[in-house]
Amino acid sequence: MTGDTNGSEDGGREDEVRGAPRIPGPRSAADDLDLSAVPLPPPVPATPPEEPRPGPQRAAEPAPQPTTPEPETDVAPRHPSDATDATDPPGPPVLAHGVLKALLGAWALAACSAEETEAVEAHLTECAACADEALRLRDAVGLLHTDRSLDLDPTLRTRVIDACLSRRPADIPVPDWASPYDAETARLDALLRDIGDSEWHAPVRLKWFESEQETTRKTTVAGVIGHLMAVDGLVGTALGLDVPLGDGTRGPGADWPLSPTARTERYWSAGRRPPTGRIHEPWREQSHTLIRTVSFAGRRVCELSVSYGDFALPMHDALLDRAFECWVHGGDIADAVDYPYEAPSAAHLNRMIGLVTRLLPAALAERRRTGLAGPARHLVTAGSPGRSLHLEIEGSGGGDWYIPLDSPAALGSPAHAVAQVALDGVEFCQLVAGHVPPVEAAAGQEGDREAIRDVLFAAASLSRL
Structure with a gap:
């Protein structure tokens, strides 16, 4: 049976072949119409709702069975958004798993657009593997924004070695x-x-x-x-x-x-x-x-x-x-x-300062021999070790040393100290290295000024290329 192609009968069959009828596009807003030119319809009298009549009801017509649509070039593809109300907010963009996985690094750095961020976060609620990877990336990003110094802890090497040796002692340890x-x-x-x-x-x-x-x-x-x-x-x-x-x-x-x-x-x-x-x-x-x-x-x-x-x-x-x-x-x-x-660790710095104090008496005697230091004032005997200078080192690696002034073979004694010099440990080492002038080195001085000057210049004379 044929008919007009625009007729309702063939049009209905065509709709059955093509699927559910399309939803018409949104109507124009009322503000866009000239309502003054449109005749108003006559009022419809209100009728009460019809009461259901007793008696046998007509059986419901069976729902039409869906038919497989035939491919046609003029049929527009359907999109999930076609079935939603035009007033609903759009959902996150639909991206492939590989694309979402590639965006995890940018997401961790907060470098994604708003749409990409929404799509990634929606994906993380469904994919456990990507969620674990995102957590690891977020932890790594946290390390990039640390306020701590990036310099290694000077004690790190010692602690690592100690931990290793506690598991397996070295056969030949470093002395x-x-x-x-x-x-x-x-x-x-x-x-x-x-x-x-x-x-x-x-x-x-x-x-x-x-x-x-x-x-x-x-x-x-x-x-x-x-x-x-x-x-x-x-x-x-x-x-x-x-x-x-x-x-x-x-x-x-x-x-x-x-x-x-x-x-x-x-x-x-x-x-x-x-x-x-x-x-x-x-x-x-x-x-x-x-x-x-x-x-x-x-x-x-x-x-x-x-x-x-x-x-x-x-x-x-x-x-x-x-x-x-x-x-x-x-x-x-x-x-x-x-x-x-x-600076070195406190224990190592203390040893370096100790070495300098052992070398100072000989350096002082050499300067005295060349006339660059004052003469010895006391005879060193078994009962009298001669004068001493109290060297007080403050800070890391600090301690107290007594430098014999009258003979390199004598031992310093607190009881015979005639002067005292107070210095920071690193500053004292810089003096010995020749990086600080002797006249600017001592932070605190007390006692025999000549003895203090002789010891400070003797310490600086230990420096070399």
């Missing part, structure tokens, strides 16, 4: 007297690993006290490491090791000068080119070799003499001296590259 050198070389190594290639050429001005005045020498970060490696070679030579030489070779270094200054100058001049960042690994390898050698050798090398040319130190003091210089020059490098660098 206690070598631990300051081990710690300071490790700290400097960490600093060097953080700097860029160009910063190895950053200028560094080394300072020390010589001939009653401050002396300086300009070099680079790589030049400082070359200086440390050259002077550390004195310890390696005493242990019978082949040490790195300035021309890129290794050897016993027997024909090299023993004076730290002369040895450094020869090292710098031996290379055909200025030192670069490639000097880092040879220096670190040498420090590892020194620590490993004294650890395997045990106590029998503790008193082995290490010659510095004009003087000598036992091995345990020589490594403490090298730890002190490693810290001082590490600070010089850190200042050159604008990097924070802390």
